[in-house]
Amino acid sequence: MWVAVMFDLPVVEKTERKAATDFRNTLLDMGFEMAQFSVYMRFCTSQAQIDTYCKRVEKALPDGGKVNILIFTDKQYERIITYQGKAKQAAKKSPDQYDLF
Amino acid sequence: MIGRIVEVADDKRHLFASRGFMVVQDTEGERKELGQVPLDDIAAVIANAHGLSYTNNLLVALTERGAPFVLCAANHNAIGMLWPVAGNFQQAKRFDAQIAATLPTHKRLWAEVVRSKLQQQAAALEAAGAPVAPLAALTKKVRSGDPDNLEAQGARRYWGLLFGNDFRRDQNASGINAMLNYGYTVLRAATARAVIAAGLHPTLGLHHANEGNPMRLVDDLMEPFRPIVDLHVWQLQRIGEASITPETKRSLVRTLYDDMQTNSGATPVMVCMQRLAVSLAQVYLGERDKLDLPLPGLPLSMAASLADD
Numbered sequence: 001m002w003v004a005v006m007f008d009l010p011v012v013e014k015t016e017r018k019a020a021t022d023f024r025n026t027l028l029d030m031g032f033e034m035a036q037f038s039v040y041m042r043f044c045t046s047q048a049q050i051d052t053y054c055k056r057v058e059k060a061l062p063d064g065g066k067v068n069i070l071i072f073t074d075k076q077y078e079r080i081i082t083y084q085g086k087a088k089q090a091a092k093k094s095p096d097q098y099d100l101f
Numbered sequence: 102m103i104g105r106i107v108e109v110a111d112d113k114r115h116l117f118a119s120r121g122f123m124v125v126q127d128t129e130g131e132r133k134e135l136g137q138v139p140l141d142d143i144a145a146v147i148a149n150a151h152g153l154s155y156t157n158n159l160l161v162a163l164t165e166r167g168a169p170f171v172l173c174a175a176n177h178n179a180i181g182m183l184w185p186v187a188g189n190f191q192q193a194k195r196f197d198a199q200i201a202a203t204l205p206t207h208k209r210l211w212a213e214v215v216r217s218k219l220q221q222q223a224a225a226l227e228a229a230g231a232p233v234a235p236l237a238a239l240t241k242k243v244r245s246g247d248p249d250n251l252e253a254q255g256a257r258r259y260w261g262l263l264f265g266n267d268f269r270r271d272q273n274a275s276g277i278n279a280m281l282n283y284g285y286t287v288l289r290a291a292t293a294r295a296v297i298a299a300g301l302h303p304t305l306g307l308h309h310a311n312e313g314n315p316m317r318l319v320d321d322l323m324e325p326f327r328p329i330v331d332l333h334v335w336q337l338q339r340i341g342e343a344s345i346t347p348e349t350k351r352s353l354v355r356t357l358y359d360d361m362q363t364n365s366g367a368t369p370v371m372v373c374m375q376r377l378a379v380s381l382a383q384v385y386l387g388e389r390d391k392l393d394l395p396l397p398g399l400p401l402s403m404a405a406s407l408a409d410d
Contacts, residue, residue, distance in 0.1 A: 028120035031139025042139070045103055098354040099107045100347050101114055101125040101135050 002077045002094070003053055004041045005032060009065035019062035026060040043095050103371050104144025104168070106287060106354045110347070112152035118159040128154070140166060144357075144371065145290035149173040167298050171290045178272060179286045182293060182316070189300025198385035199305050208246030210384065211308040213392050214324055215252045216243045220397035221328040222259045228399050229335050231262040247308070252324075263335055277338055279345045284330035284353040285323075289316070291357055292323040292374050299378035301385075322377055325394055326370060329356050332399070361395040368395075 005027060009020040024040075030053060032040035044050045054069055061067060074094040082089040107123070109116065114135075115126045122137040123146070140162050148155075148171060160183060163170050170183040189195065223236040235258045239251045260268055264277060271278045296303050296319050306317025314320065333356050342349050360367035363376070373395045380393035 025120060028122070031121040031141050033122075033137070033139075043142075095105070095138075096351070097103070097105050097358050098351050099105060099136065099138055100350065101107070101109045101111060 001044050001047075001050060001074065002041055002072050003032075003044055003050055004035070004039060004070040004072070005057055005067065006039050006070065007065060007067040008038065009062055016062075016064060020065075023060055023062045027057070030056055103358060103369050105138060105142050106145050106147065106290075106357065107138055107143055108147040108149055108350065108354075109153055110147075110149045110350075112150045114150065114153050116146075116153065116155040116159055118156065118162045123159060123163070128152075140168075143168045145169045145171060145287070145294060147171045147173060147179075147286065147290065151175075167294055169290050169293050169297075171286065173286065178282050179289055182290070184293060184297050184303070188297035192300040195300035195382050195385065196302050196305075198382075198387075199301055202385050205245070206384070207307050210381070210392060211321070212243050212245045212247055213394065214307065214321060215247045216240055217325040217392075217394040217397075218252065218328070219243065219255050221325050221395070222255060222331075224397055224399050225328040225332040225335075226259065226262050228332055229263055235262070263331060264338075276343050277334055280334045280337060280342075280349060280353065281330065283345055283350060284334060284356065285327065287354050287357065288323050288326055288330055289319055291371050292326070292378075293319045295371075295374040295378040296322065298375065299382045301378060301382055322374070322381070325377075326374065329359065329361075329370060329399075362398050363395050364393070370395075 007023070009023065010016045011020050027040045028034075030042070032042045035041045042053060044053065050071060057067070057069060077094060078091050080091070082092075109125065113128045115128045115132070117124055117126070118140065119137070121140055123140055123143065124137045125135045127133045127135055143163065143166065145168055146163060160170060164183055164185045167185055167188050171179050172181040172183075174180045219236055219240040223233045223240065226236060227233045236255055239255050242249070243251050256270075260270055268277065270281070272282060293303060293316060301318060303319050304315050304317055306314075307321040309317040309320045311317065330353065333353055337349055337352065357371045358369050361370055361373050363373060368376070376393045377395075380389060380391075383389045384392065
């Protein structure tokens with residue numbers, strides 16, 4: 001299953017920018033990867049894990065702005081249609097339990 | 102949680118930590134990023150090539166999370182492992198209990214482990230269509246501390262029955278042996294992680310007594326899980342796979358995620374190991390009597406794949 005965190009944060013004041021960067025970095029520290037600007041995704045293996053990350057995101061929320069957390073299944077993830085410019089990109093797969101480099 | 106096994110098997114790789122990720126980079130040419138894995142998801146990193154480099158920062162981050170960093174020699178055998186000084190909040194208390202455990206306790210626990218291993222070996226033989234009777238008979242005869250060394254007697258018959266009488270188990274050979282070595286390396290890394298997370302000392306074993314082995318407890322506790330790897334290798338060689346390739350490795354690593362039957366339902370092998378290690382700590386602390394071993398029988402997915410043939 002996948003957790004997607006989408007956010008719009010105010011970046012007018014210097015303190016707001018700082019808060020936005022901190023939030024973004026916290027997401028990266030938790031293992032969320034950037035899918036697009038302000039959209040971060042993470043793969044989870046169980047509902048318990050999803051709950052944990054949702055709680056941790058909630059803890060890290062900055063004061064202003066709006067944050068949405070979306071949860072979808074591997075199948076739904078594989079059905080995402082992606083374009084880069086006009087070119088359609090291949091569908092992505094959920095990660096394997098074994099990574100070879 | 103069930104983690105991911107990351108293997109780095111190609112020379113010219115640089116590994117480092119960046120925020121919450123382990124990043125793998127190609128050291129040739131443009132230093133292209135080959136991929137990244139969230140640090141929290143890593144169950145073990147297997148460093149299996151010569152030309153690797155890694156940052157101290159990465160090793161610290163992995164160790165903080167209790168994910169062993171396994172160093173392999175050219176024949177895929179693990180020769181070293183990096184693990185945390187403290188793996189559990191009660192570690193000191195548990196070490197004390199472990200050291201204070203009496204010889205009778207150790208003998209009784211070792212008998213439980215041997216019995217479980219023989220049961221799993223019998224299940225593997227049954228699945229491979231070989232005679233089970235010799236091992237099933239031994240299972241009933243295991244006494245406290247296994248003074249008759251039924252473990253070795255079982256192994257002697259088992260290898261012949263599973264891979265034929267010409268087969269010799271050899272840590273340095275190629276082919277089937279290399280696949281077994283690889284499977285055991287992965288198993289050992291996962292067991293080491295479980296032992297350390299349970300706050301036990303990996304050197305203080307139940308039975309293995311080799312003075313040169315710092316991982317005696319790990320080697321004790323992984324015994325019941327070896328037959329799953331054996332059967333997997335048997336399956337691989339039957340479909341014509343005879344050596345270590347990225348595909349056979351991937352398939353061997355997957356045994357860690359197979360579901361085994363336990364008292365509380367079907368559970369992945371990796372989680373069974375964690376339960377076993379925790380149950381051992383509880384036995385030492387006097388909180389329970391018996392080890393939490395997997396029930397006899399094959400992992401579900403493996404039994405299903407054999408039934409299909």
